[in-house]
Amino acid sequence: MNEFELSEIFDAAYEREFDVFDDAPEHKFSFRHRRKMQKILFPEAEQIPSGNRFVKRKISLKRSTLVVALLIFLALIAGAVSVFRIAGFSGTVNDGIIHLFTTNDATAPSVIEKRYDLTKLPEDFKFLERAGDEGEEWLHRVYINRSDNTRLTFNQKTKAMFAAHYPDTENRKFEEVDINGNKGYLWRDGNDIYGHTMKTLVWDNGEYIFELHGEISKNMLLNLARSAKYWGE
Amino acid sequence: MxxxxxxxxxxxxxxxxxxxxxxxxxxxxxxxxxxxxxxxxxxxxxxxxxxxxxxxxxxxxxxxxxxxxxxxxxxxxxxxxxxxxxxxxxxxTVELSEEILYDNAENPPEEQLLLQFKRETLRELIADLPPLQRDVLYMKAVRKMEISEIAQTLSISENVVRQRLFQARKTLQKELEREGV
Missing domain, CATH: 1.10.1740.10 (RNA polymerase sigma factor, region 2, helix turn helix motif)
Known part of the structure; x- marks a missing residue:
């Protein structure tokens, strides 16, 4: 083995460890944090002398929304982006990435008010780590099977926060499935470096969006999804 | 700062x-x-x-x-x-005594240890290492950083870096002995 292979092994281990965070929803950083990062990255932008006062630049939300809408429109015209809709979700495919969105329902909770848990974990899977909680916009759990290092990720997100990005593998097909009377979509993500086939299942129960990623069989993934229950029931 | x-x-x-x-x-x-x-x-x-x-x-x-x-x-x-x-x-943090702290001069470099493993064995070993030990090993053996640099980057003391490297090396050496290398 050489040093290049050594580097590859470490990079792969880290990619595998941190890929559970790859579809993290965009976090709205506080003004305090943004200001400090501005100082680190672009100190000159703060120091615009104007009568010995610092002038803060503000980009209006309306203007930035118009700019983004124009860019999407131009990209659509150029044929660089394809748009699709599957009931309950809409999405775009651009540059090899699928972006999935849901229609925000004004009546849906804006934070996690009810925590859902998987009640029938496959054998040998144990809880590994979590992030988020009730009162947050995202709840994230990881489970692991130590015998073969396979992992399951279970995310519960508010509709307002849901926006997911997946690599678009060739011949990807969305398979419609039923999760306790709610429509869901299942697809295969392709193989990871250990030869495991990753699958993703996304569904909307009317209040929240759930995502389940796993290297287990389709039937096990579906049964697992159907076992998700509000722990207050 | x-x-x-x-x-x-x-x-x-x-x-x-x-x-x-x-x-x-x-x-x-x-x-x-x-x-x-x-x-x-x-x-x-x-x-x-x-x-x-x-x-x-x-x-x-x-x-x-x-x-x-x-x-x-x-x-x-x-x-x-x-x-x-x-x-x-x-x-x-309970620090190890100076006698058993990692000593750069007396031990072969970590990358030398790592390169003795077969690819598949090393992949499993690295995946199973405690994350904090893996991090210092990664920075030392792959990114070729000095201990002082690692300490500064990870916001830990040089002694803590040495401890974690020591523990990682123990694991690697144990595995090498098990394989008869």
Whole structure:
């Protein structure tokens, strides 16, 4: 083995460890944090002398929304982006990435008010780590099977926060499935470096969006999804 | 601290690159920190602290590209968050006695140990190593950083770096003995 292979092994281990965070929803950083990062990255932008006062630049939300809408429109015209809709979700495919969105329902909770848990974990899977909680916009759990290092990720997100990005593998097909009377979509993500086939299942129960990623069989993934229950029931 | 970090980001190109990297990865890095700290403000502070450390020695970061940059930033944020968590709990690190602390002069370099393994064995070994030990091993053996650099980047003392390397080496040597190498 050489040093290049050594580097590859470490990079792969880290990619595998941190890929559970790859579809993290965009976090709205506080003004305090943004200001400090501005100082680190672009100190000159703060120091615009104007009568010995610092002038803060503000980009209006309306203007930035118009700019983004124009860019999407131009990209659509150029044929660089394809748009699709599957009931309950809409999405775009651009540059090899699928972006999935849901229609925000004004009546849906804006934070996690009810925590859902998987009640029938496959054998040998144990809880590994979590992030988020009730009162947050995202709840994230990881489970692991130590015998073969396979992992399951279970995310519960508010509709307002849901926006997911997946690599678009060739011949990807969305398979419609039923999760306790709610429509869901299942697809295969392709193989990871250990030869495991990753699958993703996304569904909307009317209040929240759930995502389940796993290297287990389709039937096990579906049964697992159907076992998700509000722990207050 | 901020002004010191600013001084080393000398070129516009470096600033732009780092800013672009920050924008692209900030939410993921925040979640990594949040998973350790469970507190929004602390997690944001951990992200900021991580970027300060990256900016303090930018040549290490800018030498890497793509996934290696992301891995490096992930490791730094994770370690900064763990360090903040431990400080908030006021937990004490029990240091090993000087006699058994890792000694650079007497032991072969870590990469020399690592290169003796078969690829598949090493892949499993690295995956099973405790994350904090893996991080220092990664920085020492793969990124070729000095102990003082690792300590500064991960916001830990040099003795803690040595301890973690010592423990990682023990694991590697044990595995090598088991394989009869």
């Amino acid at each position: 901020i002004s010191v970090a600013l001084a080393v980001l000398e070129t516009e190109k470096q600033r732009s690159e780092l800013a672009e990297f920050y924008e692209k990865n900030k939410s993921r890095l925040y979640m990594i920190a949040f998973s350790k700290l469970n507190n929004r403000q602390s997690a944001e502070d951990a992200v900021m602290e991580a970027f300060l450390r990256i900016a303090d020695k930018p040549e290490r970061f800018f030498r890497l590209s793509g996934k290696a940059q992301a891995a490096f930033a992930n490791v730094v944020v994770r370690n900064v968050a763990v360090d903040m968590y431990r400080k908030s709990r006021k937990s004490e």
